[in-house]
Amino acid sequence: MTPVWTPVTDRVFVTTVEPHAVNVGLIVGDSAAMLVDSGNTAEQGAELLASANERAGVPVTHVIVTHDHGDHSGGVAGMEGVTSIAHENLKAFEPTRGFSMAVAVDLGDQRVEMVNFGDAHTRSDVIVFVPGERVIFAGDLLEQGGDPQVDETTSLSNWPTVLDGVLGASQDETRFVPGHGTVVDRDFAFIQRAEIAMLYSQTEMMIQQGTRLEDAATATEWPFTAETLAVALPKAYAELAAKGIEPKRQLPILGL
Numbered sequence: 323m324t325p326v327w328t329p330v331t332d333r334v335f336v337t338t339v340e341p342h343a344v345n346v347g348l349i350v351g352d353s354a355a356m357l358v359d360s361g362n363t364a365e366q367g368a369e370l371l372a373s374a375n376e377r378a379g380v381p382v383t384h385v386i387v388t389h390d391h392g393d394h395s396g397g398v399a400g401m402e403g404v405t406s407i408a409h410e411n412l413k414a415f416e417p418t419r420g421f422s423m424a425v426a427v428d429l430g431d432q433r434v435e436m437v438n439f440g441d442a443h444t445r446s447d448v449i450v451f452v453p454g455e456r457v458i459f460a461g462d463l464l465e466q467g468g469d470p471q472v473d474e475t476t477s478l479s480n481w482p483t484v485l486d487g488v489l490g491a492s493q494d495e496t497r498f499v500p501g502h503g504t505v506v507d508r509d510f511a512f513i514q515r516a517e518i519a520m521l522y523s524q525t526e527m528m529i530q531q532g533t534r535l536e537d538a539a540t541a542t543e544w545p546f547t548a549e550t551l552a553v554a555l556p557k558a559y560a561e562l563a564a565k566g567i568e569p570k571r572q573l574p575i576l577g578l
């Protein structure tokens with residue numbers, strides 16, 4: 323594997339690694355550089371680091387891991403001598419530097435700010451802002467070319483609020499690097515935020531109308547695939563049940 327680094331700006335690059343087509347970012351300053359995510363395995367991480375050093379022309383000193391999923395975190399094990407940064411809830415490895423809310427790193431003249439706005443895709447999401455380049459690495463908070471992915475650690479109720487924070491810190495011309503897929507603009511991010519919000523609010527409305535989980539996927543038009551809904555709807559029902567919002571027991575229909 324020889325990573326091909328595609329420019330997002332003069333000093334921000336992205337490459338995509340398999341098997342999950344995960345995006346790995348490279349942010350370059352005048353004296354140092356930083357990787358955003360690390361690939362799947364130690365071997366992949368080492369290859370990414372070597373090619374990033376070459377592409378950057380300055381040493382890669384840091385790697386930020388956007389969240390606790392193996393396709394983003396697994397390569398750190400192959401990046402010896404590099405300072406790893408991650409949210410304190412990340413469990414995949416012991417980062418050199420864990421943080422709870424925000425941390426910044428200066429790569430010489432390039433400042434990188436990393437923020438956690440609360441639970442969303444996982445409990446360890448980090449959004450990476452590169453203000454000087456007007457680029458935001460969104461991790462899997464945004465997905466292009468496929469649906470946003472839900473697992474047991476996801477907060478569907480809070481995810482739109484987190485994206486509001488991301489969007490609020492962006493500008494019209496900001497470019498967003500999603501966890502998977504091509505670079506997107508602010509309109510794309512707004513639309514995906516609305517779709518994720520719709521998943522939760524529509525589920526709440528359907529529950530109040532008595533729709534049961536097994537009927538939810540076909541009860542309305544969703545902006546997601548059946549495969550995504552098979553995971554996301556049970557999660558939405560579970561989050562709402564935890565707030566006491568559950569389908570009312572239906573009375574048996576008599577006289578049929």
Ligand SMILES: [Zn+2]
Binds near residue numbers: 391443462471
């Ligand atoms: Zn993920």
